[in-house]
Amino acid sequence: MNAKIGYLIALVLLIVAPFVIYPVFLMKVLCFALFASAFNLILGYGGLLSFGHAAFFGGASYVTGHALKVWGLPTELGILTGAAAACVLGFLVGMIAIRRQGIYFAMITLAMAQMVFFLFITAPFTGGENGLQGIPRGTALGAIDLQDNLNMYYFVLAIFVLAYFLISRTVNSPFGQVLGAIRDNENRAKSLGYDTDKYKLLAFVLSATLAGLAGATKSVVFQLASLTDAHWHMSGEVVLMTLLGGLGTIPGPAVGAGIIVTLQNYLAKGPLGGWVPVVLGLIFIVCVLAFRRGVVGEIKAMIRKSF
Amino acid sequence: MSESGNYILQTEGLTKEFKGFTAVDDVNLKVKRHDIHALIGPNGAGKTTVFNLLTKFLTPTRGKITFNGRDITSAKPAEIARMGVIRSFQISAVFPHMTARENVRVALQRKLGTSFHFWRPVSSLNRLNDRADELLHMVGLDRFTEAMVADMSYGRKRALEIATTLAMEPEMMLLDEPTQGMGREDVELVTELIRKVAAGRTILMVEHNLGVVSTLCNTITVLQRGAILTEGDYRTVSNDPRVKEAYMGKAA
Structure with a gap:
């Protein structure tokens, strides 16, 4: 009940936000919030640390860019094509990585993401170091001009809300129950008759697909798909966002993404410009040492204690 | 034919080697249907290894395991769970x-x-x-x-x-030291619980607490250094001088 009211307030704030804050900045926040929420599905609820999610995020942005610019697909279809590509890539990476756990899982996902990154550097359609520029935003539903930032914002918000709902539903579904059981005690879940690898693979594919959706949307917003989004830095950044916001809480990663993107934007403008990575690193250290549950996790724990 | 009908779980020549060390050596175990069967033995006798072989968390080096006459030697843990063999953990x-x-x-x-x-x-x-x-x-x-x-x-x-x-709704339950680390009250509680749920089922348990074994189990298999030392009801087994020796060391 309380959560419903909270979400309603958040939604109202998001609807009025572009009249106060620059919409392009807000769209960036939403894209990363979706990316982190998708990532949380596999780290927070699947208990698996993927270090290769940039491949899905960046990969989908290239595919969407190509689909819109070269094939001339409608915007919605272009974004879906990007997400579908991330889904396929997620299935391939997942098939190989899911058999391992812990550091081995992280290393396999990293290695495969690096292979994908190399592919993007060399492949002709990505534009190499320059990236894929001038991706057309097009129209939504064939009528609403997305060149207008406000229209684009509500389009992105709609995607975010739908995907966020899907993530929260996945966590609170029969599948989510089994996934939680596997994270808590995989051997016990096996002994209850569950082929745990299949459940983990589905979680991984869902996470990859939604990460792809985030990347695809971002490429439309900025009309650019670049190597930055596929680089392993991005895989690390999404871990930071998720941990900072609150691992294994549904709103946590979105909050974490909001904090990180805001810091990056405002610090870059100020006197600390070149020191952004250092500031983020310090925040990360403080977060891990002092409040391990992340922002949302700590608030939740405080509320639980005071009642 | 009638023999395999009597026994729900059987192993033939079950062996597990770890890099030259034989943890389980040619074990032929037969568990009667609707029996409460205990696997006991001193530390390092291979009880848990046998247990993990039966529940497929380990793969045997040699030998065969059958459940209800079906060969389950190469089945996966989740598969035998779906057949009705459910394990507990230590x-x-x-x-x-x-x-x-x-x-x-x-x-x-x-x-x-x-x-x-x-x-x-x-x-x-x-x-x-x-x-x-x-x-x-x-x-x-x-x-x-x-x-x-x-x-x-x-x-x-x-x-x-x-x-x-x-x-x-398991046909067979495999319990790995169900009373380990418990106070006396909890031990009694769990012992009663096992007796209650054993009705119409087969139970194979690894157990250290001989008090629990004597009150609960009809058949006891004693393992030592990976092999079966002896088998029988509690009286037979507890009076066997080899069992005493295995637990206490050689009498002077």
């Missing part, structure tokens, strides 16, 4: 971040066939709540259905584990 195997009811429900929900449905609300599982509560009642956890399992006492976690196992 450390209580519960899902700590779920409520007691959710723990039992996870075992019940597989039969609904919706366990991959990530788009369906979790409330679709509510129709299993009555059955879950019934099982919790059976193990005396009525008051804890909504409790977070992480906050429950050790004895209650073990009781919950048994309720979860029962939810699978």
